[in-house]
Amino acid sequence: MFRRYPKAAKPVHDMNESAANANAKNVSQPTRVLLIEYCPADALLIGGLLATGFTVTHVTDLGAGIKAAHGPFDIVLLDLFLPDSRGLDTFTQFHSLHAELPILVMSGLDDEHFAESAVRDGAQDYLVKGQMDEVLLRRAVRYAMERKRVERALRDSEAFYQSLVESLPQYIYRKDAQGRFTFANRRFCVELGRTFQEIVGHTDYDFFPAELAEKYQADDQRVMTAGKVFEAVEEHTPPGGEKEYVQVVKSPVFDAQGKIIGTQGIFWDVTARVRGEEKLKKAHTDLARSREDLLRTLADLQRSHSRFKEAQQQMVEMEKMQTVGQMAAGIAHEVKNPLAVIRMGMDYLTNAIDPTSNEAVGTVLKDMQDALHRADGIIMGLLDFSAPGKVDLRPWDLNSLVRSSINLVKHELKAAQITVETDLCDNLPPVLADANKIKQVFVNALTNGIHAMPEGGRLTVRTYIKKLTPEEARPSQGARQTQTFRAGERVLVTEIDDTGTGIPQDKLGRVFEPFFTTKATGKGTGLGLTVSRKIVELHEGAIQLENLSPAGARATITLRTEKT
Amino acid sequence: MDQKRILVIDDESALTRMIRLNLETTKRYVVREENRAPHAHTTAREFKPDLILLDVIMPGTDGGELASRFRADPALKDIPVIFLTATLSKREAAEGMINGGYLFLPKPVGLKNLVECIENALAAKAHEHKHEVKPDTEPGK
Incomplete structure (x- = not known):
């Protein structure tokens, strides 16, 4: 049975109602009430009370x-005692x-407890009839x-968060201050292989080995202490x-007063990521x-190179030397034959013309002979260079050899105004x-040295004995030695x-090459150091040239002592 | 005086001429020049020299080859040979280079030195003949 009460011409709103209603629906719309009430007097009373705005x-x-409730209602006023149902039911x-x-x-005075139960079970409020x-x-x-x-909004909100928590691919839980689980999302439950009910109220010790549980609790404690x-x-x-x-994020849980009440x-799972990082690190x-x-290979390559x-340069030099040797032999042959003719010719003339009969002829013949002798000397020198070397090694006093050598160039020294200082070590x-x-x-x-000082200068010659360091036992740039010295x-x-x-x-690196000279034309043949090197090599020694600071150069000749 | 027959083999005709002229001034030698090495063997057989002066480096056939041919020829094997060479170094020349029983003289050589060497070689050969000693056991003495 339906009974409709007339709609109020002007709804009455007090401030509270208005505020409470403002969000629910438009203020101009009357509130639609479904009244389920058997007692006609009560129904009439209520209808009267809600005459305006409802x-x-x-x-x-x-x-x-139940049937009517499918219609558009904002609220139901429900009497608990109806013909087809009574009480809380x-x-x-x-x-x-x-x-x-x-x-x-709505309830009577004597069955208020039913109403209270209904509120506990989800009714929004209750009213006592007659009051x-x-x-x-x-x-x-x-x-x-x-x-x-508000309840609905709360439920929506809860549903929202619950859906979030349940659908996230993370494991989520909450614990109280004593470390008891107060919440676990589905994923976490599945991971532990327990139901939500089996988890809540329990601690880590119920699910993990003691050692691990202890660690988890310690972590929790730390979070709680540090906040x-x-x-x-x-x-x-x-x-x-x-x-x-596993990537873990633990945070403190605060109550409304800001007090930490749990974690x-x-x-x-970040196994894939960590493995990836490890792989990356290893790859790195x-x-x-x-x-x-x-x-390292590059350095080896550079060293080999x-x-x-060096080997190539030595080969080139060797080839040059061979060429020089062949050239020397060729020159000797080609020049010496004409020299031989001249020599014989002069001998013939000397016999044919009595040199004593004419002073001038005698002088001319003598000069020619001297010139011939000089020319022959030069060619002989070339042959010395090209001839396969042999040395006759004997013990000598080094200082005597040095003094005798200086003596051989004394005229040149004087002509070039060069002084010589000697510092020769005794008892070598x-x-x-x-x-x-x-x-x-x-x-x-x-x-x-003399040629390097056309304006005069000083030559210093010194001799000494020394023990070779490992560094010195190796050849350096500008040095030539075939037989490597031993350190010590x-x-x-x-x-x-x-x-x-x-x-x-x-x-500096080229001075020992045949025909290489830094001297002006006519001053050097480019063979001096080449021959020197060859001689020193035959002695199993070393010869080295280096520049001195601020000026000048040093030739160092290292020779072996008599083996004992 | 019995003149010795000297064969001079060298491709340098001016040199062989000078040697001939010089040796002839001593009146002790009859000298024959040969400037063509390939003909030298024939010339030697024909001239029958007492001593041969032989250049080392020559076009076609060199001195060493000729010397071994002479040694292989019974008609020539006992004839002393003195090499004239342009490729002796100062030291080798000073030491008086003897190689394979032959005496080597460096060019240029003076007449006095040349005559000395020729005479020594001839004397040595005469001595060997007398004592029937093989020619290359006491060379150049």
Whole structure:
């Protein structure tokens, strides 16, 4: 049975109602009330109380009420005692079918406890018949609606968060201050292999090995004490499984007063990421190692290259030397034959014309003979260079050889206004040398010094003995030695320093090449140092040229002492 | 005086001429020049020299080859040979280079030195003959 009450011409709103209603619906719309009330007097009373601002639809039993509730209602006023249902059951039935509607339960004075139960089970409020007036009823209606709206919003919000928490791919839980689980999302439950109910109220010790549980609790404690978020990547190895990595974020849970009442944690599997990082790191290390290998190989290559270049240069020099040797032999043959003709011719003339009969003829013949002798000497020198070398090594006093060599160039020294200072070490052991050949080396070095000082200067000649360091036992640029000295070997050193122009640094490596000269035309043949080198090599010694600072050059000739 | 027959083999005709003229001034030698090495063997057989002065480096056939041919020829094998060479170094010349039983003289050589060497070689040969000693055991003495 439906009974409709007339719509109020002007709804009455007090401030509270207005505020409570403002969000629910448009203020100009009357509130639609479904009144389920068997007692006609009560129905009439209520209808009267809600005359303005409400549209009341009245039914008298539960069945009709349940049916009517499908219509557009804002609130249901439900009497618990109906012809087809009594007591709390009335509410339960209705509520189970129309949970979305706010319900204001009405009861008599003596069955108020039913009403209270209904409120506990989801009714928004209750009113005691005979104690309601217009203000109370209207306010109760509005508040019930508002409460329902808030409840709904809360439920929506809860649903929202729950859906979020349940659908996130992370494991989420909460614990109280004692470390008991108060919440676990589905994923976490599945991970532990327990239901939500089996987890809540329990601690880590119920699910994990003691050692691990202890660690988790310690972490929780730390978060609670510090009141800060704790973040870490933790590793664990499940029984029989591979090592896994988990990113963990634990944070404190605060109550409304800001007091820490527990912790919550989110964790998720980062094994793939960590493995990727590890792989990347390894790849990086491998790359660095490869790079090192590459650099080492490059250095080896460069070393081989420079050794190869050195060998190549030596080969070129050897070829040059051979060429020079062949040339020398060729020149000797070609020049010596004409010289032989001249020599014989002069002998013939000397016999044919009596030189004593004519002084001029005698002088001319003598001059010619001298010239011939000089020319022959030059050719002989060339042959000396090209001939396969042999040295006659005997023990000699090095200082005597040096003094004798200086004596050989004394005219040149005087002509060039060069002074000689000697610093010759006494009591040197004998040097193993071919005296004439080594003197040739000294004379050559002295002559080079003289040529480097056209304006005059000073030659310093010193001799000494020394033990070779490993560094000195290796040849350096500008040095020539075939037989490598041993470190620690005692050698005799002769140094000849000049105060001249020095050797251009870029030419230093080439000075021993045949026909290489830094001297002006006519001053040098380009063979002096080449021959010197060959001689020193035959002595298994070393010869080295270097520039001196600020000016001048030094020739260092290192020779072996008599072997003991 | 019995004149010795000297064969001078060298491709340098001016030199052989000078040697001939010089040796002839001593009146002790009859000198024959040969400037063509390939003909030298024939010339030697025909001239029958007492001593041969032989250049080392010659076009076609060199002195060394000729010397071994002479040694292989019974008619020539006992004739002393003195090499004249332009490729002796100062030291080798000073030491008086003897190689394979032959005496080497460096060019240019003076007449006095040349005559000395020729005479020594002839004397040595005469001595060997007398004692029937093989020619290359005491060379150049």
